[in-house]
Amino acid sequence: MSLGAKPAKIEDVARAAGVSIMSVSRALRGVDGVSDATRSRIADLAAEMGYVPSRLAGSLAQATTNLVCISVPTLFDAVFAEIIGGMRETLSHAGLETIIETSDYDQSREAAWVERMITWSPAALVLSDVDHTRETRDLLRSANIPVMELWDVADDPIDMSVGLDHRAVGYEMGAHLVCLGYTRPAYVGIAPGRDRRSEKRMSGIAEAFASHALSLTPIHVDAAPSFEAGFEGARVALAQNPAPDVLCFLNDHLAFGGLMACEAAGINVPQDIGIAGFNGLNITNVLPRRLTTSSTPRTLMGKTAARMLVAAVRGVRTDRRVVMPVTLDPGATTLHRPVPAD
Amino acid sequence: MSLGAKPAKIEDVARAAGVSIMSVSRALRGVDGVSDATRSRIADLAAEMGYVPSRLAGSLAQATTNLVCISVPTLFDAVFAEIIGGMRETLSHAGLETIIETSDYDQSREAAWVERMITWSPAALVLSDVDHTRETRDLLRSANIPVMELWDVADDPIDMSVGLDHRAVGYEMGAHLVCLGYTRPAYVGIAPGRDRRSEKRMSGIAEAFASHALSLTPIHVDAAPSFEAGFEGARVALAQNPAPDVLCFLNDHLAFGGLMACEAAGINVPQDIGIAGFNGLNITNVLPRRLTTSSTPRTLMGKTAARMLVAAVRGVRTDRRVVMPVTLDPGATTLHRPVPAD
């Protein structure tokens, strides 16, 4: 196509090739019913003319698109980037295109986005977490397209759900810490209401300690989840009286910030205080001592979800709920406490 | 809309309201030419019927979409997540939807993606970096839609370009290190060919040292840019003979890995060796000593690019090339060397 010329439409190609537009449509889509000779002639001509088919028109006629719309809370958290990475590969192999949105943990923003996306007749929709407005749930249920809820597993999924049992993960870590002999745990997270999954894990940890009549001190930093938030939260925690003997963090990033805060305060980890994170992010691989954390299978989760979606798009229904396994990594930022002297 | 019922079309709403479909179209789009009474009656009815307009049809009729397609090398690098974050806000205010792709630093993958995206008649396209295949450039030039090249500034942009002068940034850092008295610099990056921007910065650093007859040792780790790559690269660097007196890293993540490697090896930073990064990522805020680095304005870059795009979409042309400022942060992982004894 020469500069400034109007883009070629299917009709132009048809005329140039001396065939009907249906033949062009069939030839270029690889659909049966065109002789090899005509097909290659049309293909050459189309390439030469710089013909670009309009998906708008095509999708309208076919009443479907190959769009998969994905909403995640944030891209700043490597976790969601990894989940998306895992999904994308599988989806693109299946010829599906991805549209990504960040909701910033805001339900109403997510709801507005879902309404907009529905207007594109997407092949499927992916939401993170399982808390959605009533309207969103109703809209999606009636839209009759595959919907995947990720990261947490819904008790009653809109459609399908792949994720972790955050409460159980928290409980497992809590039980581990109890077992090590910690008695004054604190949890460092961000302002409540934003990250519900963090709260679930916290309640799991609290429950484990509670069953030994020990209570968990919650500490909320009013900031986005970040290294700094962990640093700040740890400082607050260390200033408490009595001081905690173990700090559980919302995730490894905060835990790293916490480690730095301890170092800055001259407090030795794990001798003086224990530190536990969540996720098993790659930063932990370069630390002088391995972080005590729960490793989550982000990429696998993405792949699993994508496979289920592809199947669903093709009309094959698989499981509705999949709970992914999490591995507790004992690490070296916690240790077996001597029997308390009190 | 009740479950299982066919989704309502504009025609159904029109019939229900006893008006023509044009009135419905006008009413719901907020276009002039409908009385307030009819408009609100139609709006209520549409909401009640769960009517969702088809953008496919709408965009086809209008011959444009509100889609902005963005390609970045990776989402694992916080830098691109921040640039996207900066763009997204401005774009969504302007009513533009974003489609994100990760090219994994692969030109041919980017090229294939551009071809696919063009078929959606997007409002604008955003590419990262400035190296594209000849076909991509031609296709985009002739497609006649706003195109933004980000992160690096192109000498001859396809259309518009906002980014850094990576070579100059490298030179500035190199000159700074020369000035501090370092004489045996090494650069730790990843396998060549993947991240061209890193290579530009390296050549800038090399140039600064070369003008004092000093040469830069390149060290390439065959891995994705990550904490581990920096750790590994630093280990390789430390094993060299003679050992470097300053390590420049591809970015702050690698630099952090390098810091950890030095700590693990019992090498004191900055007494025994200097460390310099790039970007000014937030991890540096929690380190015991500030990292010597060049701070880049990622969010601002995204915002700037988005503003230019929005203007272009509306037919207003602004600058073609914008070079964003970078601040050298001297930090505390490098120091003024005593005059060398040799």
Added chain:
DNA sequence: GATATTTTTGTTATCGATAACATGGTGGAA
């Protein structure tokens, strides 16, 4: 060589909206 069958190609209706133009009603100026 004539008919049955398959393959290739073309025609018409449709997807769900919007643009451009046409029409009918309302109110104010002359």
Added chain:
DNA sequence: TTCCACCATGTTATCGATAACAAAAATATC
């Protein structure tokens, strides 16, 4: 009252493709 302007609404053509059906050409069968 009469005409004009303006606002609200409707009609027709169009956007660029695909589905479903119809016809023509090529091949197979007896």
